[in-house]
Amino acid sequence: DNKPWLVYSPSKSGLFCVPCVLFAEAAGNNYLGSFVLSPCQQYGKLLGADGQITRHKLKNYHNDSILDAERFISQEKIENRKRLVPIIKTIILCGQNNIPLRGHRDDGYIRSLLRYRIDAGDSMLANHLSTASKTATYISKTTQNELIEIYGDLIREQILAEVKHATFFTIIGDETTDVNTIEQFTFCLRYLFENKVHEKFISFLPAEDRTGEGLARLILEEIKNLGLNPNFMVGQAYGGCSAMSGKFKGTQLTVMRGVGRQMYRPNAPAQTPEEYYRVNLFIPIMDHFIVSLTNRFSAHQWMAYHVSILVPSMIEHKSFNDLKDSITFYKAYLPSPNLIKEEFQLYKRK
Structure with missing residues (x-):
């Protein structure tokens, strides 16, 4: 089985039990020998029911040392998390106020803000930075x-949870070029949550193929990766360039084809948020519902209508011409199709 506590020491040419070396204490019958004070070098008798590893695992001090090591690690995790709190809060502060974390050198704004926290009385941060090794300060650019x-x-998980709760969403996006001259697609989502319209940035997507079809594939793939249902996408908002809004191979049209049922319309101007919601969100949602209902129930309606003709009370006020479609529908099951009109007239006279 897995033995993470067992390590090999090249300098001692043998095996040691790390928890026992660190925490075991000799008391009473607990004699600390092999694996603790001296390395285990008898490799021929390591395993098995009577092996040295098995006998060592049965020692009381070994089990106590394992528990002590677990408690120590758990406490260290708690302490390390506490040390990270002021650093994380400072990073969030910089992000919320558009403050760059670093300047031309690594000693930038974030370190100045951390020093300010220490001057303001953050004793935990002061103790951490003064006692931690240079490789464990958690303020390097890599850790940042x-x-x-x-x-x-x-943040993205929270946004996606809100979008899934809202059900319907609109894609907002455009191309941009970063400082490395790499074309990227800015992917944002617009949705209604808790009676408020939200527009949230989701991600930058490298746009290697900048054609309408290429960007459409990129968008549909991102929707899939985010776990969203593309059938609930009720709108698209892009720039006016041909790659985005082209009538034949534009991104909007290709995305519509990929989704299958979405109707595209450019954002209509509106004077108030309420008017904008009605025109650009409510109407597309109603279009979606109408198309869905038409596709789902049209065939069922005709089937129900044909079945209703079998109920006498349903045909009392109908003419024979009203029944022609149903007669055709049931023709194979009628004993005398040519006599249907006479039978119908006889029924009406009764």
């Missing part, structure tokens, strides 16, 4: 970027 990515993932 990792924390930003983690926080970004959490």
Whole structure:
């Protein structure tokens, strides 16, 4: 089985039990020998019911040392998380106020803000930065970027939860070029949540294929990766360039084809948020419902109508011409199709 506590020491040419080396104490019958004070070098008798590893695992001090090590690691995790709190809060502060974390050098704004926190009385941060090794301060640019990515993932998860709760959404996007001259597609979502319209940035997508079809594939793939249902996309908002809004191969048209049922219309001007909601959101949603209902129930309606003809009370006020479609529908099951008109007239006289 897996033995993470067992390590090999090249300098001692043998095996040691790390928790026992760190935490075991000799008391009473607990004699600390092989694996603790001295390395285990008898490799021929390591495994098996009577092996040295098995006998060591049965020692009381070994089990106590394992528990002590787990408690120590758990406490260290708690302490490390506490040390990260002021650093994370400072990064969030910079993000909320559009403050760059670093200047031309690594010693930028974030370190100045951290020093300000220490001057304001943050003793935990002061103790952490004064006692931690240079490789464990958690304020390097690498750690900053990792924390930003983690926080970004959490924000994105929250936004997607709101979008899924809202059900319907609109895509907002456009092309842009970053400082490395790489074309990227800015992907945003617009949705209604808690009676408020939200427009949230989701991601930058590298746009290698900048044609309408290429951007459409990029958008549909991102929708799939986000776990959203493309059938609930009720609108698209892009720039006016031909790649985006072209009538034949534009992004909007290709996305419509990929979704299958969406109707495209450019955003209509509106004077108030209420008017904008009615024109650009409510009407597309109603279009979506109408198309869905038509596709779902049209065949069923005709089937129900044909079945209703079998009920005498349903045909009392109908003419024979009203029944022609139903007669054709049931013709194979009628014993005398040529006599239907006479039978119908006889029924009406009764």
